[in-house]
Amino acid sequence: MSQATRVPQEQRTRAMRARLLDATVELLVERGFAGTSTTLVSQRAGVSRGAQLHHFPAKNDLVVAAVEHITEARGQALKEAARTLPDGGRRTRQVLAMLADHVTSPVFTAALELWVAARTDEQLGAAVGPLEQHIGRELHRLTVELLGVDERKPGVRELVQATLDMVRGLGLADTISDDAARRERILDRWAEVLERELS
Numbered sequence: 001m002s003q004a005t006r007v008p009q010e011q012r013t014r015a016m017r018a019r020l021l022d023a024t025v026e027l028l029v030e031r032g033f034a035g036t037s038t039t040l041v042s043q044r045a046g047v048s049r050g051a052q053l054h055h056f057p058a059k060n061d062l063v064v065a066a067v068e069h070i071t072e073a074r075g076q077a078l079k080e081a082a083r084t085l086p087d088g089g090r091r092t093r094q095v096l097a098m099l100a101d102h103v104t105s106p107v108f109t110a111a112l113e114l115w116v117a118a119r120t121d122e123q124l125g126a127a128v129g130p131l132e133q134h135i136g137r138e139l140h141r142l143t144v145e146l147l148g149v150d151e152r153k154p155g156v157r158e159l160v161q162a163t164l165d166m167v168r169g170l171g172l173a174d175t176i177s178d179d180a181a182r183r184e185r186i187l188d189r190w191a192e193v194l195e196r197e198l199s
Contacts, residue, residue: 017055019045021069024062028110033117038062064127067114071131073107075138082146092198093191095146096167099139100187103171112175139164149198159197166190 023044027036038059042052056062081098085091102108111132118128143160144151151157170186173179 013055016045016047016051017065020047020052020055020062021066024066025070025073025107025110028066028113029106033063033113036063060121060123063114063117063124066110067124067127067131070107070111070114071135074102074111074135077105077107078102078139078142082142085146090191092147092195093187095143096163096187096191096194098146099143099164099167100170100183103167104174104183108171109175112172136164147194147198156198159194163190163194 020041023041024036027040027044031040036059038052038056039049041062042049045052052062056065078098081101085094085098114124114128115132118125140160143164147160149156149160151160166186170179170183174183
């Protein structure tokens with residue numbers, strides 16, 4: 001088989017896998033981990049059941065691949081959001097808004113579903129744990145960079161981590177009900193605290 005013949009097949013395979021993974025993320029957001037099945041994923045992706053089983057023989061195979069897909073999507077979304085942040089006044093508040101947008105996004109909701117499922121599923125936990133540690137480190141590094149702070153100063157690392165823990169909590173609260181108004185007030189006040197403590 002020539003290279004010219006293989007490339008389109010490889011492209012079709014990549015496109016099919018991407019459709020399956022996107023469908024998995026959508027279903028995790030809409031139906032949760034328990035309500036996501038391989039049958040529903042293949043239907044949503046417009047892929048035959050046989051083709052889906054060829055790439056992902058079991059639900060956990062599909063979900064583990066989706067974990068990697070979500071991690072990549074979250075990292076990319078954060079980098080894009082960081083590039084659009086303006087310089088100047090209220091920078092701290094804008095960084096907090098970017099973080100809050102991240103934790104109220106569908107990919108974060110899908111990630112939450114996986115965290116909960118991974119608590120009692122050893123195979124899923126083995127996949128989710130290292131990827132979450134990686135994105136946690138990257139998020140921390142990015143936040144330090146965007147705030148323009150020096151972690152060698154006492155208390156700075158803890159304040160950055162407290163900020164990330166707080167916004168994750170706000171993201172969790174948002175999954176239950178629309179918490180936007182309260183979240184905005186909290187972020188306004190926290191920006192003042194950070195500017196005072198980190199200056």
